Amino acid sequence: MRLDILTCLPKLLESPFSDSILKRAQDKKLVEVVVHDLRSYSTTKHRTTDDYAFGGGAGMVMTIEPIDRCISVLKEQRTYHEIIYMSPDGELLNQSLANQLSLKENLILLCGHYKGVDERVREHLITREVSIGDYVLSGGELAAAVLADSIIRLIPGVLSDETSALTDSFQDGLVAPPVYTRPAEYKGWKVPEVLLSGHEAKINEWRHDQSLERTKKRRPGLGMV
Ligand code: 6GU
Numbered sequence: 295m296r297l298d299i300l301t302c303l304p305k306l307l308e309s310p311f312s313d314s315i316l317k318r319a320q321d322k323k324l325v326e327v328v329v330h331d332l333r334s335y336s337t338t339k340h341r342t343t344d345d346y347a348f349g350g351g352a353g354m355v356m357t358i359e360p361i362d363r364c365i366s367v368l369k370e371q372r373t374y375h376e377i378i379y380m381s382p383d384g385e386l387l388n389q390s391l392a393n394q395l396s397l398k399e400n401l402i403l404l405c406g407h408y409k410g411v412d413e414r415v416r417e418h419l420i421t422r423e424v425s426i427g428d429y430v431l432s433g434g435e436l437a438a439a440v441l442a443d444s445i446i447r448l449i450p451g452v453l454s455d456e457t458s459a460l461t462d463s464f465q466d467g468l469v470a471p472p473v474y475t476r477p478a479e480y481k482g483w484k485v486p487e488v489l490l491s492g493h494e495a496k497i498n499e500w501r502h503d504q505s506l507e508r509t510k511k512r513r514p515g516l517g518m519v
Contacts, residue, residue: 296325297326297327297403298328299402303433303435307435315446315453381434389444403442471504486500
């Protein structure tokens with residue numbers, strides 16, 4: 295997979311991709327993440343990427359030209375399956391959407407900022423809009439990093455067998471069961487006996503029961519979308 299992220303604040307996207315699973319996925323060539331600074335596509339004297347809103351008020355608005363120029367250059371190089379605008383009024387991210395997007399070859403994520411982008415970007419350049427939840431962030435960068443993480447970890451080979459995405463919370467419409475590690479007893483707080491039994495079938499049954507119980511208690515309605 296190739297993931298191109300367009301932003302006017304590229305520094306915000308440095309650390310999420312330079313550590314742990316997302317770094318390893320790139321090192322293993324399972325994903326190529328390229329962050330583009332929209333300022334370098336600006337043709338104005340001061341390389342601006344925003345301007346005042348027509349009609350007044352509303353704060354600064356991201357201009358269409360740097361975004362269009364950057365997307366055009368990328369589209370000349372390959373075909374993109376989705377060009378996604380990160381926006382709090384977009385479609386809500388969930389595991390099902392992450393699964394769908396993880397199957398695509400090339401994706402563009404556009405990070406919004408200020409009071410948003412010129413509406414013509416949304417009308418003519420974007421194929422989809424995604425939000426990561428019903429709250430407002432200062433910009434789309436952190437949201438893009440969240441979306442990218444949720445997608446990249448699903449690409450075959452990114453996770454090892456032990457960390458397989460198949461056992462994640464949400465993947466089967468259930469939250470994950472509790473986990474424990476050594477010591478088996480700490481301050482008198484004990485690990486459930488069944489986990490120490492070595493009886494695999496019983497352990498699996500216990501975990502499944504715990505998942506069902508937890509889902510019912512914490513997230514009733516999960517997976518019923
Ligand atoms: Cl994608 N962008 C911003 N600015 N805020 C958000 C968001 C996106 N998703 C939730 N809040």
